Each structure stands twice: as structure tokens, then as C-alpha cells.
Amino acid sequence: MVGAVAVGIAMVGAATVGVAMPGAAGMAIATRESWFSGSLPPRCWPPVWQSHRLPAMTEPSSETLARVEVLADLEPLVQRLMATHEAKRVLWFPSELLAPPPDTDPDAYVSELRERARGISTPARVALALNLLTEEGLPHFHRLLAVYLGGDTFWSKWTNLWTAEEDRHGAVLHDYARDSGVLDNPVLERMQFEYLRAGFEPEWDRDPYRVFVYTTLQERATQVSHANTGKLAGEHEPLIGTVLNNVAREEARHYIFYRSVFKEVIRRDPDRALVSAAELMPSIDMPGVNMPHFREMADVIRRAGIYGPRDYLKIVEEQIRYWAIDKVEGLNDIGRKAQETIMAVPKRLERVADAMETRSRAKSFIFDVAFAREFRMS
Ligand SMILES: [Fe+2]
Ligand SMILES: [Fe+2]
16 A cells, blocks of 8 residues: 655644534435444444444544445445456566566576666665565554544455455565565565564554545655656666556555545545545655654655655545546535535645755765665755
């Protein structure tokens, strides 16, 4: 999933969640009772909505329940999107992408790979390390999806498929790093250990809609980061270009899934959907923020033109267009306020990007994971 998202911007005053709102007018949404009924026993309530997560309450808030009901009603859409997703997917595996061509001596193949990889620049190696480690945060993200969408609901079919696909991303990059010798692997493994041990708890306020806003933005960000890293590193070593191209294409398909789900959420429950989007879009919690040396690594990838605030700006603008935020009608006061907040985000992001570029000065970096080779970037 998620790539390096180096955009740390203070939240603007988005409308707060927790105010009672009318249900989605005219929509036949599942009721709380229907979620309990049929084949879904009460224990199927995703843990995030269970009272033990809400010490001051005996049951989830009405706002959370309303969102749960909308998501419980999306099974046909999810089935359709998953069928389309799987029909278009090319199910590659790490050992296939990295295997020597037939009739090639495997040892000679790896030696030649190592020789080519020597030409990969240090900033490109840092980007590769950051992308790899972010992919290896998968346990954090699987947990978040399982907690917010439920382990025993139909959503788990998607969560499990998505996890199985994502698991190959970290694996192929690890295998590439080992075969090519492009990174200091013992350092890399320790960083991964620290990253997983540190945990990742974005402030989603028990709001399951934010899952889809976040994953939409992050899958797109990851796609950009992998694709651009592949271009930079692939100049000297084409195999990493091919690997990252395959990973990026898969992120693009995940992005399509998540943004399509959220588009339907907006259609069914526009006020709450816009409130959730307004909470996240100005600034997303960086997935690798608890990773050792994250900020310096993110600074390198910005300076290398791989991913930075201007890319995040483009991604936000793209979602505003795709979700047609400005055209959502029939909103209540809170929904309208959220709509205004979202529409103001691009200008704010532009100012942030301008300020960051103006302030930026040439700087030297050194990372153990890239063999402690000092390099300077403008
Ligand atoms: Fe992904
Ligand atoms: Fe991924």
C-alpha cells in the first residue's frame, strides 16, 4: 500500500464529527437490526465499534452507527468491484519477476544484476528503502482495515485479497534488495523491526468512512512514489524499473477500488461522507512517520522529484474532481461547511508547497541503510 507521504500540514478547521445528522434521504440503507440479523451474529460488529473501545459509552455513537449501516449495505458494489479488480489483475509473484531468463546461469545473472545495481544513485536507494519499509508496514494496515471494516463481515473478503496482494510488494522489494545488494540489509531489517514495533494509530476517531478517504489518497501516493522511484533507479538497473512498475500498477488498481467505494458512500450519505473527507484531506497521517529516519528520507524523495507536497496537491485535486465534491447537492449546514473546507484544501496545499520550496536549501544526507555514503541535494 501506502508510499512515503511527506505532507505534514496542520489540519484546517474541518467540521467535527459527532453531531446528529439526518440519514441519507431516500436511501434504502441497512438498519442496525439488519446488520445483527441473518447470518451476521452481533459479534460481527467490527471491534472498533464495540464498547470496549469506547469506555465512556455503552454503545457506538449514532454517527458511527449511521456510517456502519451505509457500509453494511455495500456488499453488491464490493462484489462487483472485486470481480472487476480480479479480472484485470496480473497475478505476478516475486520469484517470477526476479527469476533469471530460461537457459541463464543463475549465479552469473545475480552477478550481472549486482554490477548494474552499483550504478543506482544513493537518493534512489534511499527512496527504495523508504518504499520497501512502508510496504512492510502491512501488519499495521491489515489491522486497521480489519478493525474498522470487521473481520467477520463481507468486507473481510476484500481485506484479505488486498492483504495477499500487498504482501507481495514488500516481498519482491526485499528479495530484490538481497539479490542486488543495493541496500545494507541488516540495517534495513532492524529498521523494519522498529517500524513494526512502533505501531501506527492514525486519528480516525472510529470513523469507518475515513478508511476509504485515506486508502484512496495513500494508494495513489504509493503508485506515484513507486513509479518515480522505478524511473530513477531503473536508469541504471532496468530490473528494478520492471519490479516497481508492476507494484505501481497494482497500487493503481487498489486506488480505483477505494475511490469507487467512497464515491458511492458520498452518493448515499453525502453530509457524513464530506465531513469525513474534510477531516482527512487537508493532511493525512504519514504511514511511516514512526519509522526510523522517516522525515529525512521523505525529504530526500521530495528533493529527488519522486514524491512531495505538489504530488499530494495533484492527488487531492484529482479526488475533488472524481468525487465531484463541488457538485454534491442537498447538503445540510454541516455538510456544506465540510464541502467548503474540502474545496479550500488545494489552495492551502499550494501555499505549503510554495513555502517548503522557498525555504529549502542544499543539504547533505547520510543513511546507514544506504551504506553511510554522504550525498548532497539541492
Ligand atoms: Fe496498494
Ligand atoms: Fe503496496
